[in-house]
Amino acid sequence: MSAESGNDPVVVIGLGRFGSSLAVELMRRGTEVLAIDHRPKVVQSLAGELTHVVAADATDMEALRQLGVAEFGRAVVAIGSDLEASILATSLLVELEVADIWAKAVSRQHGRILERIGAKHIVLPEHDMGERVAHxxxxxxxxxxxxxxxxxxxKTRPPHEYVGVPLGETxxxxxxxxxxxxxxxxxxEFTYADATTVLQYGxxxxxAGPVDRVERFAELP
Structure with missing residues (x-):
């Protein structure tokens, strides 16, 4: 299956909080999902929300073959706490020639290992959220x-010096x-800003811009 279309099916391996939320949101957006977890109770609890959810060992190549995972162009390894399972599942997806692999990592070192194996995208949910909230x-x-x-x-409020002046003049x-x-x-609603836009209080x-510059701009009174 091609990985070009946003609606191509996706395999999600690991149905913890991150994986299950991801799978449900993908389905809500109209993407077909094959969700896999080794815990039958977890699979059963999601049966009403996910169309294709199965209990299987994603570190077993034969199990992945039987589920037709090799036919998918995209996969997400959402296993976090079990590093060995995360690494092995990712390596099996690479061996099955899944073109576009996303993998959750619990640390930058874990992420580097997954990248070396062949994951194209590394997701660090806790780190990314912590960084965002800190800002x-x-x-x-x-x-x-x-x-x-x-x-x-x-997203911020306009600094006082830029209120009441067309942006093109600032x-x-x-x-x-x-x-x-x-x-x-x-x-x-939000509208595009242009040179004639005049900002108001409220x-x-x-x-948009380099991190240090947008941070300084957002702190202007």
Missing amino acids: LVSGRMLDYMEIDSNFALV RLRRKHGVTIVCVKTQGS DIIVV
Whole structure:
């Protein structure tokens, strides 16, 4: 199966809190999911929410073959606490030539091992959430999302000096190295910001730029 389409089926291995939430959300978005966990009670508890959920040992190559996992283009190894099982399941997916493998890691070292084996994407849920919450707790940001190693989107309020002035006249990017992508005024939806946009007190803005620059911009009074 091709991994090009966003609606291609996905195998999710490991149905703890992260894996089960992921599988249910993928199904909600219209993606077919084959969910696998070795614990029958967990599988039974999710039978009403997931169409294809089976109790099987994902560290057993024959079990994966019988389930047709090799026919899938994408898979997520959501096993966290059992590092040996996580590593073995990932290696079997690589051996089955699943093209696009995502793997949950509980540490950066675990993630590096999974990458060396052949996982294309490493997810560190606890680390990523901790980093995001730290940004929110420590400043004036309403939301924070790092989309690359040094680039982020921040939701915040407009600094006072940029209220009431068309953005095209502020030289914002030259002065602060950030771009206001969109704005939400009270009682309306988000809209794209352009040179004619005039910010008001109470607006919410989404700012894009290098991490250190968006952090400093969000702290402006």
